[in-house]
Amino acid sequence: MQLAVWTYEGPPHVGAMRVATAMKDVHYVLHAPQGDTYADLLFTMIERRDARPPVTYTTFQARDLGADTADIFKRAARDAYDRFQPKAMFVGASCTAELIQDDPGGLAKALALPVPVVPLELPSYTRKENWGAAETFYQLIRALADRNAEKLSQKTDRPSCNLLGPTALGFRHRDDVKEISNLLFHLGVEINVIAPMNAKAADIARIPAADFNVVLYPEIADTAARWLEREFKQPFTKTVPIGVGATRDFIKEVSDLAGIDAPDIEDAGNMGWWSRSIDSTYLTGKRVFIFGDATHAVAAARVASEELAFEVVGLGCYNREFARDLRAAAKRYDVEPLITDDYLVVEDAIAKAQPELVLGTQMERHIAKRLGIPCAVISAPVHVHDFPARYAPQMGFEGANVLFDTWVHPLVMGLEEHLLHMFRDDFEFNDEAGASHLGGHGAASKEPPTVEADPETGPEADNVIRWEPAAEKELKKIPFFVRGKARRNTENYAAERQIQLISVDTLYDAKAHYGR
Amino acid sequence: MTAPLDISPASCTQRPILRERGQREVFCGLTGIVWLHRKMQDAFFLIVGSRTCAHLMQSAAGVMIFAEPRFATAIIEERDLAGMADANEELDKTVKRLLARRPDIKLLFLVGSCPSEVIKLDLSRAAARLSKAYAPKVRILNYSGSGIETTFTQGEDACLASMVPELPAEASPEPSLLVVGALADVVEDQFKRLFEQLGIDRVRFFPSGSADDLPAVGPNTRFLLAQPFLGDTARLLEGRGAKRLPALFPLGVEGTAGFFKAAADAWNIDADKFDSVIEMPRARAEKALERYRDALAGKSIFFFPDSQLEVPLARFLSREIGMTLTEVGTPYLHMEHLDRELTLMPDGVRLSEGQDVDKQLDRCRAERPDISVCGLGLANPLEAEGLTTKWAIELVFTPIQGFEQAGDLAELFARPMNRRMRLAV
Ligand code: SF4
Ligand code: SF4
Numbered sequence A: 001m002q003l004a005v006w007t008y009e010g011p012p013h014v015g016a017m018r019v020a021t022a023m024k025d026v027h028y029v030l031h032a033p034q035g036d037t038y039a040d041l042l043f044t045m046i047e048r049r050d051a052r053p054p055v056t057y058t059t060f061q062a063r064d065l066g067a068d069t070a071d072i073f074k075r076a077a078r079d080a081y082d083r084f085q086p087k088a089m090f091v092g093a094s095c096t097a098e099l100i101q102d103d104p105g106g107l108a109k110a111l112a113l114p115v116p117v118v119p120l121e122l123p124s125y126t127r128k129e130n131w132g133a134a135e136t137f138y139q140l141i142r143a144l145a146d147r148n149a150e151k152l153s154q155k156t157d158r159p160s161c162n163l164l165g166p167t168a169l170g171f172r173h174r175d176d177v178k179e180i181s182n183l184l185f186h187l188g189v190e191i192n193v194i195a196p197m198n199a200k201a202a203d204i205a206r207i208p209a210a211d212f213n214v215v216l217y218p219e220i221a222d223t224a225a226r227w228l229e230r231e232f233k234q235p236f237t238k239t240v241p242i243g244v245g246a247t248r249d250f251i252k253e254v255s256d257l258a259g260i261d262a263p264d265i266e267d268a269g270n271m272g273w274w275s276r277s278i279d280s281t282y283l284t285g286k287r288v289f290i291f292g293d294a295t296h297a298v299a300a301a302r303v304a305s306e307e308l309a310f311e312v313v314g315l316g317c318y319n320r321e322f323a324r325d326l327r328a329a330a331k332r333y334d335v336e337p338l339i340t341d342d343y344l345v346v347e348d349a350i351a352k353a354q355p356e357l358v359l360g361t362q363m364e365r366h367i368a369k370r371l372g373i374p375c376a377v378i379s380a381p382v383h384v385h386d387f388p389a390r391y392a393p394q395m396g397f398e399g400a401n402v403l404f405d406t407w408v409h410p411l412v413m414g415l416e417e418h419l420l421h422m423f424r425d426d427f428e429f430n431d432e433a434g435a436s437h438l439g440g441h442g443a444a445s446k447e448p449p450t451v452e453a454d455p456e457t458g459p460e461a462d463n464v465i466r467w468e469p470a471a472e473k474e475l476k477k478i479p480f481f482v483r484g485k486a487r488r489n490t491e492n493y494a495a496e497r498q499i500q501l502i503s504v505d506t507l508y509d510a511k512a513h514y515g516r
Numbered sequence B: 001m002t003a004p005l006d007i008s009p010a011s012c013t014q015r016p017i018l019r020e021r022g023q024r025e026v027f028c029g030l031t032g033i034v035w036l037h038r039k040m041q042d043a044f045f046l047i048v049g050s051r052t053c054a055h056l057m058q059s060a061a062g063v064m065i066f067a068e069p070r071f072a073t074a075i076i077e078e079r080d081l082a083g084m085a086d087a088n089e090e091l092d093k094t095v096k097r098l099l100a101r102r103p104d105i106k107l108l109f110l111v112g113s114c115p116s117e118v119i120k121l122d123l124s125r126a127a128a129r130l131s132k133a134y135a136p137k138v139r140i141l142n143y144s145g146s147g148i149e150t151t152f153t154q155g156e157d158a159c160l161a162s163m164v165p166e167l168p169a170e171a172s173p174e175p176s177l178l179v180v181g182a183l184a185d186v187v188e189d190q191f192k193r194l195f196e197q198l199g200i201d202r203v204r205f206f207p208s209g210s211a212d213d214l215p216a217v218g219p220n221t222r223f224l225l226a227q228p229f230l231g232d233t234a235r236l237l238e239g240r241g242a243k244r245l246p247a248l249f250p251l252g253v254e255g256t257a258g259f260f261k262a263a264a265d266a267w268n269i270d271a272d273k274f275d276s277v278i279e280m281p282r283a284r285a286e287k288a289l290e291r292y293r294d295a296l297a298g299k300s301i302f303f304f305p306d307s308q309l310e311v312p313l314a315r316f317l318s319r320e321i322g323m324t325l326t327e328v329g330t331p332y333l334h335m336e337h338l339d340r341e342l343t344l345m346p347d348g349v350r351l352s353e354g355q356d357v358d359k360q361l362d363r364c365r366a367e368r369p370d371i372s373v374c375g376l377g378l379a380n381p382l383e384a385e386g387l388t389t390k391w392a393i394e395l396v397f398t399p400i401q402g403f404e405q406a407g408d409l410a411e412l413f414a415r416p417m418n419r420r421m422r423l424a425v
Helices: A012-022 A034-046 A069-084 A095-100 A104-111 A129-144 A173-187 A201-205 A218-232 A244-258 A271-276 A278-283 A294-307 A320-333 A343-353 A362-371 A396-408 A414-422 A436-441 A469-476 A480-496 A504-514 B029-039 B051-061 B087-101 B114-118 B123-134 B154-166 B185-198 B231-239 B252-266 B271-296 B310-319 B335-343 B357-367 B376-384 B392-397 B406-422
Strands: A002-004 A026-031 A055-057 A088-093 A117-120 A160-164 A190-195 A212-215 A287-292 A311-317 A337-339 A357-360 A375-377 B006-009 B016-021 B043-049 B071-075 B107-112 B139-144 B176-180 B203-206 B221-225 B300-303 B324-330 B350-355 B371-374 B389-391
Touching (some): A002 B087, A012 A026, A012 A034, A012 A055, A012 A088, A012 A218, A026 A069, A026 A104, A034 A055, A034 B051, A055 A069, A088 A095, A088 A104, A088 A129, A095 B051, A104 A117, A129 A201, A129 A218, A160 A244, A173 A190, A212 A218, A218 A294, A244 A294, A244 A396, A287 A343, A287 A362, A294 A320, A311 A320, A320 A337, A337 A343, A343 A362, A469 A504, A480 A504, B029 B043, B029 B051, B043 B114, B051 B071, B087 B107, B139 B154, B185 B203, B185 B252, B185 B271, B221 B231, B252 B271, B300 B357, B310 B324, B350 B357, B357 B376, B371 B376, B371 B392, B371 B406, B392 B406
Parallel strands (some): A088 A117, A160 A212, A311 A337, A357 A375, B016 B350, B043 B071, B107 B139, B176 B203, B371 B389
8 A cells, every 4th residue: 555645647547538538539438436527627627628528437336336337337338429429439447447347348349339449458556647648549549540541641742740649638738739840840741640639530540651750748659659660660759859959859850750851940949048148147056856757857857957057956757667767867967866656755855955946746836835945847747827828838949948937937036146145134135035026926935844753763863963053043144045055065064074063163164165 | 328317206395306327427425535634633534545536635625735634545556456465454554654654643534435445445443453553542433435435525424424423422411502514613603602692502513623522412412414415424413312403504594594593492592582693693694695686686507416515505596596496406315304495495496316417418508507506527618618607616615604604605606607797708
């Protein structure tokens, strides 16, 4: 058993729902009890979709168990077909139905519906949402991809690709698709099919007609892309175009796959210049902690390090399936990779690292808020305000502009940072008030909570380093956004020299030792 | 899932009821934890369930709860199912970890879910075993919030029912009054004051804010249900000798007056006294309602089943605000407890119990009510079709009971209409 307060991913059938809901003419019949219908609100409330997800839940009850749950499933599947007339159907079980083993796939087959039925086996007790989405997408393509797809597509003489991976409830998927579609158009690459977002079952059949695949979200499309590579000799892109550098690499990769000359990209958006301009000097070496799905976390680390000159002090992901990529990246930045889906472990790691900025999911936003650290969201899971009304991609050159704005916005601005240093006792212009451009809304100064004593071991009374009141007071004069770092450096400095009581001198000795 | 339309007469009201058994679109009883964990400040709710249950809780609660919540899920994993790990041992370990982390917990609920029930994990035995280990510091109880047994607010019923055997026996021979059902603190305080003014001073609320201070119960206890979904709790209280005072539910002026009148009558408080006590708050409430009548009177309303509050809400909206009821759907009609409510329902309203959501949506679309009360999964899709909606869940999370809240309750329905009128986009 795993003790969970919050979870980064839902169960795998929610992943399947993300695929079904993204599409135009499929329906998903899910053998599940009534409470599982909560999943609808993810789409209608968080993403603000204007239609119900195309999902029928059987909502069997205790009194049905052992009697006629299979029958309930069959009736639900037939009724759903009659009512919604989908062009393809998914059938499957949620965690509870998995235990009663009614075999939705077999039952649906017996109904002999006149459309393809894709049975989904999504083991709820071992797998999670992203895996469920990937498996569903893969099974769908396996079932529907047409060996004679060439005939279904209007061939032009331009190279063509599919855009794979965008789903419902994805973090900025809507805008990423638009941004990358534009980019491909400018490169002269035709888009054959975008899937699953806005695709019809008939579009899935046409997927093999493209020359190659663009995998926007490996978490969702990697399994399918690998299969397409094996079956249809379609190579696929490995670069995820988040950030200026990655977008340039992506253009290069696409050009190679398409057999065209990579164009010179002059107008690469504002991000590069904004970052080189002297106003951004103050961003240098800002300590940033990054956590999210592996793809977004790894991409964010590159942007943070190469395009903003931040220092990556923590890097982690919640999806073990892609842990290898994350470990490799962590090595590049010389940090310990954090691979966990335990929110409390992430909270501890952030509190220990004392970063000046957190890039994370909505969970890290809450952690950061509690610790008084500025934060920007870079990855699912996300909340309703991470679905902005405006165009705000993460990918491509416009995406890079968006990253610059959203990551820099929560920080205290350059000159203001100096002023805080100089006039630290101004009664209204001080760090308790938070960054001035954020009103009362930004992260205000807060001491990190004293780390709770581990109840198993008790406080280690002997090795505790203590602060003299005067040193503690001096520390408070350091602005909040560097105070954590100063505290940590001083304590490390003291620990290395076996100093048990930190004085004002220790504080400044440490400052001289480490530099700003 | 087509079941034949089953229109059967309701025994007490002779009113036809549409009973449906198709897809339901209602939360399971786990969701009750969202408000119960705020109400009972030293209690913790440990769901023994799946990732789905954990995900439901976080989606329903919204991750906007900044403090670490007083609930969590022990997620059953493959190894627990395959028997590689003894599920009971695993549970004990999880509880140990939790209680070490949260030494402030005095009452721990092990909350059963569909998976724990289907694999027949016996949480009552687990609770007994763990209670022994952690007594007297922590009391450990269990109930089921599973979706195969409970809908939405029934979770509160199951939770309170699990506490009834724990309530101390009433020692005093004096009659006492117990108000049953979680209420907002502000409502509790108002009720307390009114009971006091009536001269009923031995009043307790259940659930109470603290596990150390459970109300006593015995044959001299009279209880009032503040919520219409407490069937099991009421039955168990009666099993302890307490007597239910049949009453209206305290929604709106009429409901609140009826609620207090039931207590006043049981305490033989004379009518003049009663009138003088409620005169002021009643007048205030009526004045507050006046403001919304213009916007709402004559407008039609459709209830999708959700919280079981639908019947008393419909009674209030039709009799005090003048709205027209089309369909009043509820997950479960407790005939006995709703007896008085049902007799006040106007003719011509379609009562439905259970759900077949697609058919119900068909009826709603055909009727095009001025406002539809529905769950979060249905609201935006209906809005997109041009129908005004009210989220049912807000009616559970907002203080709406009592005289002082009558205006707020009406406002909850007026706001979506008002918004639609103002918007020009
Ligand atoms: S319906 Fe059952 S499985 Fe689903 S969330 Fe509720 S208790 Fe868990
Ligand atoms: S800062 Fe604004 S956007 Fe961010 S969590 Fe707070 S309210 Fe939401």
